[in-house]
Amino acid sequence: xxxxxxxxxxxxxxxxxxxxxxxxxxxxxxxxxxxxxxxxxxxxxxxxxxxxxxxxxxxxxxxxxxxxxxxxxxxxxxxxxxxxxxxxxxxxxxxxxxxxxxxxxxxxxxxxxxxxxxxxxxxxxxxxxxxxxxxxxxxxxxxxxxxxxxxxxxxxxxxxxxxxxxxxxxxxxxxxxxxxxxxxxxxxxxxxxxxxxxxxxxxxxxxxxxxxxxxxxxxxxxxxxxxxxxxxxxxxxxxxxxxxxxxxxxxxxxxxxxxxxxxxxxxxxxxxxxxxxxxxxxxxxxxxxxxxxxxxxxxxxxxxxxxxxxxxxxxxxxxxxxxxxxxxxxxxxxxxxxxxxxxxxxxx
Amino acid sequence: xxxxxxxxxxxxxxxxxxxxxxxxxxxxxxxxxxxxxxxxxxxxxxxxxxxxxxxxxxxxxxxxxxxxxxxxxxxxxxxxxxxxxxxxxxxxxxxxxxxxxxxxxxxxxxxxxxxxxxxxxxxxxxxxxxxxxxxxxxxxxxxxxxxxxxxxxxxxxxxxxxxxxxxxxxxxxxxxxxxxxxxxxxxxxxxxxxxxxxxxxxxxxxxxxxxxxxxxxxxxxxxxxxxxxxxxxxxxxxxxxxxxxxxxxxxxxxxxxxxxxxxxxxxxxxxxxxxxxxxxxxxxxxxxxxxxxxxxxxxxxxxxxxxxxxxxxxxxxxxxxxxxxxxxxxxxxxxxxxxxxxxxxxxx
DNA sequence: TTGAAAGCGCTACCAA
DNA sequence: TTGGTAGCGCTTTCAA
Numbered sequence: 001x002x003x004x005x006x007x008x009x010x011x012x013x014x015x016x017x018x019x020x021x022x023x024x025x026x027x028x029x030x031x032x033x034x035x036x037x038x039x040x041x042x043x044x045x046x047x048x049x050x051x052x053x054x055x056x057x058x059x060x061x062x063x064x065x066x067x068x069x070x071x072x073x074x075x076x077x078x079x080x081x082x083x084x085x086x087x088x089x090x091x092x093x094x095x096x097x098x099x100x101x102x103x104x105x106x107x108x109x110x111x112x113x114x115x116x117x118x119x120x121x122x123x124x125x126x127x128x129x130x131x132x133x134x135x136x137x138x139x140x141x142x143x144x145x146x147x148x149x150x151x152x153x154x155x156x157x158x159x160x161x162x163x164x165x166x167x168x169x170x171x172x173x174x175x176x177x178x179x180x181x182x183x184x185x186x187x188x189x190x191x192x193x194x195x196x197x198x199x200x201x202x203x204x205x206x207x208x209x210x211x212x213x214x215x216x217x218x219x220x221x222x223x224x225x226x227x228x229x230x231x232x233x234x235x236x237x238x239x240x241x242x243x244x245x246x247x248x249x250x251x252x253x254x255x256x257x258x259x260x261x262x263x264x265x266x267x268x269x270x271x272x273x274x275x276x277x278x279x280x281x282x283x284x285x286x287x288x289x290x291x292x293x294x295x296x297x298x299x300x301x302x303x304x305x306x307x308x309x310x311x312x313x314x315x316x317x318x319x320x321x322x323x324x325x326x327x328x329x330x331x332x333x334x335x336x337x338x339x340x341x342x343x344x345x346x347x348x
Numbered sequence: 349x350x351x352x353x354x355x356x357x358x359x360x361x362x363x364x365x366x367x368x369x370x371x372x373x374x375x376x377x378x379x380x381x382x383x384x385x386x387x388x389x390x391x392x393x394x395x396x397x398x399x400x401x402x403x404x405x406x407x408x409x410x411x412x413x414x415x416x417x418x419x420x421x422x423x424x425x426x427x428x429x430x431x432x433x434x435x436x437x438x439x440x441x442x443x444x445x446x447x448x449x450x451x452x453x454x455x456x457x458x459x460x461x462x463x464x465x466x467x468x469x470x471x472x473x474x475x476x477x478x479x480x481x482x483x484x485x486x487x488x489x490x491x492x493x494x495x496x497x498x499x500x501x502x503x504x505x506x507x508x509x510x511x512x513x514x515x516x517x518x519x520x521x522x523x524x525x526x527x528x529x530x531x532x533x534x535x536x537x538x539x540x541x542x543x544x545x546x547x548x549x550x551x552x553x554x555x556x557x558x559x560x561x562x563x564x565x566x567x568x569x570x571x572x573x574x575x576x577x578x579x580x581x582x583x584x585x586x587x588x589x590x591x592x593x594x595x596x597x598x599x600x601x602x603x604x605x606x607x608x609x610x611x612x613x614x615x616x617x618x619x620x621x622x623x624x625x626x627x628x629x630x631x632x633x634x635x636x637x638x639x640x641x642x643x644x645x646x647x648x649x650x651x652x653x654x655x656x657x658x659x660x661x662x663x664x665x666x667x668x669x670x671x672x673x674x675x676x677x678x679x680x681x682x683x684x685x686x687x688x689x690x691x692x693x694x695x696x
Numbered sequence: 697t698t699g700a701a702a703g704c705g706c707t708a709c710c711a712a
Numbered sequence: 713t714t715g716g717t718a719g720c721g722c723t724t725t726c727a728a
Contacts, residue, residue, distance in 0.1 A: 025721070035698065036700095051698080070721085073420075073425050074425050074721035077425055089454065092447075099441035118465065137370075240643065299590075374705080383715045397708095399714080418706080419705050422704075422705035423705080
């Protein structure tokens with residue numbers, strides 16, 4: 001059987017349930033039989049105005065019935081400001097450490113009544129990205145890594161951001177800075193290896209893009225730690241693949257190294273396995289140390305020495321943001337927030 | 349240990365340049381000596397209107413001079429819609445697999461001229477969260493995991509979202525669904541172990557909160573694979589700590605299992621180490637298989653068998669979103685998108 | 697206690 | 713080719 005649609009009657013309204021438009025506070029007001037002002041008072045619990053209980057209830061019921069949800073853009077347009085804290089979404093896979101930090105931060109900012117939004121900035125760079133962020137008129141912007149210059153900071157502040165905080169290797173003119181100096185990590189590792197009597201130290205630098213922000217300072221930190229001693233530092237390029245590690249391991253003996261700082265625990269695991277596969281004894285022939293203090297290091301044999309990294313608590317950063325928002329005129333603060341300590345296990 | 353933020357420097361307070369207020373298109377118009385309409389035409393390259401080259405230049409220069417950045421909220425308020433795609437920010441550390449998926453997705457949506465925003469939803473649950481998202485009036489919402497009910501979908505659609513897509517275990521009324529059925533993963537693993545002749549199969553279920561969404565279906569999948577056979581399934585609770593693994597390993601022999609599906613590669617590594625430490629031979633006495641096909645599995649000895657998981661391409665999802673946005677009346681699509689295949693190595 | 701109305705920044709329609 | 717202007721949804725001052 002074929003069902004044929006037959007037009008029964010022609011009403012001024014469309015036959016299909018009209019694409020119901022989104023209810024506004026005016027709709028709520030109409031349904032409740034009050035003015036839009038009253039709706040606003042009720043739904044925002046405005047304390048400066050007393051609304052009678054019956055009216056209040058009528059408004060609330062009308063709002064619920066219509067499924068009314070306030071329009072954030074309209075609200076913040078009217079208010080002239082928002083409580084949005086914007087950060088660019090990370091573009092590289094991020095470890096459990098940093099994930100937890102972000103979570104804490106979101107939670108803490110949430111408690112202070114801010115809304116955290118991670119903006120998917122792919123392909124945008126530098127000031128272009130800053131402009132895109134500025135269009136959202138966030139009250140504060142948190143930028144991990146490098147990549148934001150003084151220009152970008154100026155754009156953001158010029159468009160009303162009351163606080164710009166960078167989390168990265170160096171402070172940026174005009175912005176608060178949480179200095180996460182990864183050179184400290186390398187410095188720790190280098191010092192440790194030296195103390196253990198090692199003098200020919202390799203440092204793994206990942207070939208993967210986007211990691212230079214961390215790897216270069218870590219390398220530099222090792223250099224600084226061993227500067228002025230009789231120890232040497234050798235940069236070792238390594239991709240996160242078994243083949244790459246095997247190639248490196250194959251020429252290990254001719255490199256003549258007695259220790260290696262492997263960028264982090266994962267690269268350390270990769271390299272250590274390759275070394276063991278070609279018969280290099282760890283730690284006797286070559287000491288290995290990683291970084292990040294991941295669980296996996298404890299599960300390796302020999303157990304992996306590592307550099308434990310301590311990030312600031314999300315709560316602390318949230319408070320910094322809040323302080324800065326409340327007093328945007330205050331001079332930018334700069335904090336060193338990256339703690340690094342060696343966890344000595346069996347591989348070094 | 350708690351690391352305390354140390355303030356390094358406080359740069360002297362700069363002479364306050366009068367709290368310059370944020371420039372609007374009206375300011376640009378004034379400076380360029382044209383109307384606001386013209387400014388809008390120029391800056392948006394409105395093709396329906398031809399603006400003379402000199403005027404165009406004057407406007408652009410004025411905009412640059414003032415550091416003008418358009419106000420996204422005002423724009424989308426006026427337009428009646430935005431191009432914002434919202435997704436809740438993940439609250440649990442997310443592996444490289446999923447990270448890459450998100451990145452691809454952001455990139456692909458960016459190419460289609462959408463803006464992806466991850467909303468920091470901590471502490472908000474279910475419909476409460478949906479309402480918070482709805483306030484931003486996103487054109488589309490992508491929700492990983494469970495937690496969004498039909499109510500929530502209704503709230504979002506009722507507030508103008510033209511597409512709601514869930515990425516999770518089951519479809520939700522009114523929303524498009526990308527079914528990521530983790531039971532498939534367990535089913536794969538269970539089938540593999542059975543084929544290898546194992547009959548007493550343990551399944552690790554992480555104690556960590558927030559993982560039930562994945563762990564329960566994976567367990568269920570193993571059950572389904574072995575249902576109707578002579579094999580047994582034993583649920584094994586395990587926290588991601590060495591102690592927990594050691595306790596489990598200590599009573600391993602009395603459990604009498606000959607195989608274990610360890611939830612994922614990381615838990616597999618943890619358990620395998622503990623088993624080896626108490627002398628249980630892998631795979632002879634107990635076969636071990638993980639999931640996610642992480643690099644670390646290849647580095648273990650014996651090499652870890654695993655279930656390789658295939659996620660949809662970000663591009664595909666982006667296209668689904670775009671299609672749905674363009675035609676919101678279309679019936680919700682449901683796709684099975686989680687591919688699972690066993691990678692057989694040496695541990696099983 | 698409630699309502700009328702202005703105006704946040706922007707775009708698009710209609711006139712000039 | 714350009715300008716005037718209405719109005720998106722909301723809050724808030726001022727009046728009633």
